[in-house]
Amino acid sequence: MSLHLYDTSTRSTREFHPARTGTASIYVCGATVQSVPHIGHIRGALNFDVLRRWLTHLGNDVLLVRNVTDIEDKVLAKAKAAGRPWWEWAATHERAFETAYSELGCLPPSIAPRATSHVTQMIELMQRLIDAGHAYAAGGDVYFSVASFPEYGALSGQKLDAVQQGESAGEGKRDPRDFTLWKTAKPGEPSWSTPWGAGRPGWHLECSAMATFYLGPEFDIHGGGMDLVFPHHENEQAQSRAAGDGFARYWMHWSWVTMSGEKMSKSLGNVVAIPELLTQVRPAELRYYLVGPHYRSTIEFSKTALDEAVAAFRRIESFLRRVVQQTGGVEPGAPHPEFTAAMDNDLATPSALAAVHNAVREGNVALDSGDEVSARAAAGSVRAMTGLLGVDPLAPNWAQVAGADSGATRALDSLVGHLLEERQRARAERDFGTADMLRDRLLAAGITVEDTPDGPTWTLKDN
């Protein structure tokens, strides 16, 4: 089976054929940098990171553009409320997103373009739309004429007549459903000059301008959260196609993270921030939790569900550790056919993880029976599969985050090693009181000791 993806615009799963064989171009709506990221924001980035890894695995040269909306009403309002320059506010939160992305193992995008750096491209697009009769300027604002574009509503399945009012009416709107491409400058607000007056970008325009600037008039995949389907993506598609561009060939939308059944959002105050969560679980564990459910399913956030994900991840991790400790380092091998079939089926990560766990079990059985060759093969496969999901426990990026392999670790290894030798002597003399005392002492220091056929091993109790 080849890769099939669910396409919002057709509401069906379609076989993926890139416009140019061997390449895949992706544009994903990234952050509006008005505040710190919560796990809902990051989930989307992780979903597309998995998509990108899978496309790369399938042999594609992937271009991934993830934009940054750094000029927008809320950015201005919040910066003003905080008494800071709007651009500093935006830059500060952009860094917060970057940090979260990278802590959770997102590969960097090909580029992360900012809206404010692409006003030239926006002006060009507006000019094309005005020339084609699909947009008009009115008192410094520029609007897209929805009625001029019969296809409007095709992506989201909305009927133009049934759509309620639309964005708040501007002065010069000819039709209340028209949307704003460009906003005239208000006193005290940042602005850029255009042929129609000084102002700033409307929300939708930037994505069309940047997507086509980097990826061309037609590209493969465009994605974002479910809430962007209408009006944001509908409007993007309208303005780009009205201008004569083919635009996105597949539309992918991920679902929410909810809290108590409700969409996580600032206004409801039910957000879980990334830094806070990372004091409780390791980044790889959080990633496992967010990547495990299918991307189009809602995740109802709960601590118990998170803890279960942690346990599942550690099961994989401890298998790999056992293999490495007993047989030496293992490099990633090849994914199981089951895993591949699951991923090809619209990135069915739940089934893919089932394949991972089956491989873990087989590997454990092999290890217990002394079949090192099979155990190592299973471990290599597990590394490959988890790596494609970005949750390989042995991947170097997690170690960097944890600050392992330091001199302190080596010192600890030496000290613990001596205690374990002492304990082994006691055990050999069947002095279990002393042996257990030593184990308890290590445990009290946060070190878990396990006896294996090849001798004792120790690990730091996490967190």
Next chain:
RNA sequence: GGCGGAGUGGCCGAGUGGUUUAGGCAAGGGCCUGCAAAGCCCUGUACACGGGUUCGAUUCCCGUCUCCGCCUCCA
């Protein structure tokens, strides 16, 4: 009002018109272990409700109930 999604075993979470089990966590029983941990084996018989189609539906159709999302900024 318009459009869309969801309701699965103790919990999380997939999937399918029947003949074979998702997977994980938790629970009970076993193996292993000085003990423990880890690991492995076994057990649980689920699919909101009411109709319909069918030889057969959790899986298709219709209706009902409940929940959620979008239509205004939103991942």
